[in-house]
Amino acid sequence: MNERITAQISSHRFLALPFALWAVLFIVLPLFFVLGTGLTNEAGDVTLANLLTVLQSEYLRALGLSVELALASTFICLLLAYPLCLILREKRESRGLLVFLLFLLPLWMNSLLTTMAWQTILEKHGLINMFLSYLGLPAVHLINTPAAIIIGMVYNFLPYMVLPLYVSLSRIDESIVEAARDLGANFWQTLRHVLLPLSLPGIVSGCTMVFIPALTTFVISALLGGNKVLLVGNIIEQEFTAAYDWQLGSALSMVLMVFIILNILLEAFADSGEQRKKGRP
Amino acid sequence: MKMELRYFLSLLVLLLPFTLAGCDMFAQEEDEGEDILYVYSWGDYISEEVLEQFEEETGIHVVLDEYDTNESMYPRIAEGAEAYDVLCPSDYMIDRLIGKGLLQPLDFDKLPEARKNIDPDFFLQARAFDWDGKYTVPYCWGTVGIMYNTKLVDEPVESWSILWREKYRDNILMQDSARDAIMIPLKLMGRSMNTTKPEYLMAARDMLVAQKSLVQAYGVDDIRDKLSSGEAALGVIYSGEAIRLMKSNPDLKFQPAPEEGTNVWIDGWVIPKNARHVDNAHKFIDYMCRPDIAAENFRSLGYSTPNTAVRAQVEEELGDMVELAFPPEKVYKNQESYSYLGEELDKLYTKLWLQVKVS
Numbered sequence: 001m002n003e004r005i006t007a008q009i010s011s012h013r014f015l016a017l018p019f020a021l022w023a024v025l026f027i028v029l030p031l032f033f034v035l036g037t038g039l040t041n042e043a044g045d046v047t048l049a050n051l052l053t054v055l056q057s058e059y060l061r062a063l064g065l066s067v068e069l070a071l072a073s074t075f076i077c078l079l080l081a082y083p084l085c086l087i088l089r090e091k092r093e094s095r096g097l098l099v100f101l102l103f104l105l106p107l108w109m110n111s112l113l114t115t116m117a118w119q120t121i122l123e124k125h126g127l128i129n130m131f132l133s134y135l136g137l138p139a140v141h142l143i144n145t146p147a148a149i150i151i152g153m154v155y156n157f158l159p160y161m162v163l164p165l166y167v168s169l170s171r172i173d174e175s176i177v178e179a180a181r182d183l184g185a186n187f188w189q190t191l192r193h194v195l196l197p198l199s200l201p202g203i204v205s206g207c208t209m210v211f212i213p214a215l216t217t218f219v220i221s222a223l224l225g226g227n228k229v230l231l232v233g234n235i236i237e238q239e240f241t242a243a244y245d246w247q248l249g250s251a252l253s254m255v256l257m258v259f260i261i262l263n264i265l266l267e268a269f270a271d272s273g274e275q276r277k278k279g280r281p
Numbered sequence: 282m283k284m285e286l287r288y289f290l291s292l293l294v295l296l297l298p299f300t301l302a303g304c305d306m307f308a309q310e311e312d313e314g315e316d317i318l319y320v321y322s323w324g325d326y327i328s329e330e331v332l333e334q335f336e337e338e339t340g341i342h343v344v345l346d347e348y349d350t351n352e353s354m355y356p357r358i359a360e361g362a363e364a365y366d367v368l369c370p371s372d373y374m375i376d377r378l379i380g381k382g383l384l385q386p387l388d389f390d391k392l393p394e395a396r397k398n399i400d401p402d403f404f405l406q407a408r409a410f411d412w413d414g415k416y417t418v419p420y421c422w423g424t425v426g427i428m429y430n431t432k433l434v435d436e437p438v439e440s441w442s443i444l445w446r447e448k449y450r451d452n453i454l455m456q457d458s459a460r461d462a463i464m465i466p467l468k469l470m471g472r473s474m475n476t477t478k479p480e481y482l483m484a485a486r487d488m489l490v491a492q493k494s495l496v497q498a499y500g501v502d503d504i505r506d507k508l509s510s511g512e513a514a515l516g517v518i519y520s521g522e523a524i525r526l527m528k529s530n531p532d533l534k535f536q537p538a539p540e541e542g543t544n545v546w547i548d549g550w551v552i553p554k555n556a557r558h559v560d561n562a563h564k565f566i567d568y569m570c571r572p573d574i575a576a577e578n579f580r581s582l583g584y585s586t587p588n589t590a591v592r593a594q595v596e597e598e599l600g601d602m603v604e605l606a607f608p609p610e611k612v613y614k615n616q617e618s619y620s621y622l623g624e625e626l627d628k629l630y631t632k633l634w635l636q637v638k639v640s
Contacts, residue, residue, distance in 0.1 A: 058632075058635055058636050058639045061639050062639050065639075123512060124451075124497075124512055125510070125511065125512055141451070143498075144497060144498050226497060226498025226499065226500065227457050227498060227499040227500065227638065228493070228496065228498060228499060228638070230635075230638045230639045235635065235639075238631075238635070240356070241352070241353040241356060242350060242352040242353050242459075242631065243352070243628075243631040243635075244352070244355060244356040244359070245628070245631070
């Protein structure tokens, strides 16, 4: 049975050709362009100078800040999404679906627009501060701070956390959870020893899907950071536009790619661990 | 294994024509149609009605792309990725484009309105960056000044040093453009804005780093909205934006030339070397110099114009803002304009500005 399906799939392999073509043209080839530009100077000679420039303090500082903010927003997304998905898992009827759709809603709106909306919410005379002053409370300073950027990231990327978490949590067999309860496990024990380990792949892929866009964003930091908080994405953008130094921009992109590859390896590792467990009789 | 090899080969065969012919194919496609003009200009820099009227009168379709700094415009021209027909860079950037051989001389026989209406003084002034006067028709000019909200600033604004005052913490907006930002501390220290001495530039950087905690945001076009809505007390803007802003918010006042001196800039129309609709480009530049069009354009934008025919037409409507629109000599006399400093200093500027922003 299984073999027949495999044989069928391999005989239809040419169907993957359009995607392979796409991948080579628009993913692999550009990556080589980036590598080529990053490792050469303006005259076209191979050099490591661009990579060494990236190791200067101003670039490292922006990179460090980017990693810091991306980690923070990933963590907050996880904290927000996990309880939500636990609740959604319990009630799988239509109401659960409605709540689930509500959380995906930001995905259907242009992220530039939602970020600009956040600008007017967080501003000095924005909605939050208007509300606070109406209550007679002191104003909070949010706009153009790292906190504002984290808020923007969490809002924009939360759906990417909810999706894989919901899928992996709702796939857990209810009888396993019931068995745990029958054996006397309370809610926390069930969570810790059953639900968390079984949903680990969802957690890992959710974290990857939030961490990578958060690490590379430049729109959110430009709009909500007032160009005062510079992330590595902003520097890359400026190297390609204002500074007209494509070599340096490419070198920075390469450094950033190292982080992304590490992240993907982590996910692949978690996935393969999961499959090994399932494969056991 | 054999199968895979076959797929790989067929993939290569499919790819080959793309990579070989790709570039030419697309380039030719774009060239279709003569009644078109690709304009690359500053954001909000040409009135929409004026553009529509041009399309109606000539039947030439205008494709307008916009940029927000000279520096972000330059790579697209230097790479030649897009062939624009008309550009509107500032003085020092025109200098750089000419130096790199990226512009073509204008045919002034095709520009009767420009010869008739543009103040000869400005053609003369333009020789500072366009040495032979062959490439540029001046379009707008102005200074870099301070816009302030009189509800939040109760003292006269006469010096750049007000931007360093603790009192206005989180109420100051600075330009997110290396040259305009570094010019200010240079002038405060009594240096030339075209200085080539790295130690002066580094001192200027240190002043900007010290100022950073007082700054609310670094911006370009968004500065206007924030000043207009009262989100900030002080902002560095170009003089041409002042009139429109003051109409939108009567609490705003403008200081066009702080006492330490400021930058006088001229933006001009130029035609890139790789332009494909050169005739249309000349028609467009000449059209923009027509008195009725220049006046209409001025009404909707408010940038000072070197067009001598405009002042008489709009003087009455302006009332007490006439001095802002057509600054008296004392505002721009003896002020400096940027000159292009060469690639090495360009890199230094970028680096110093980056250091300010990550500090």
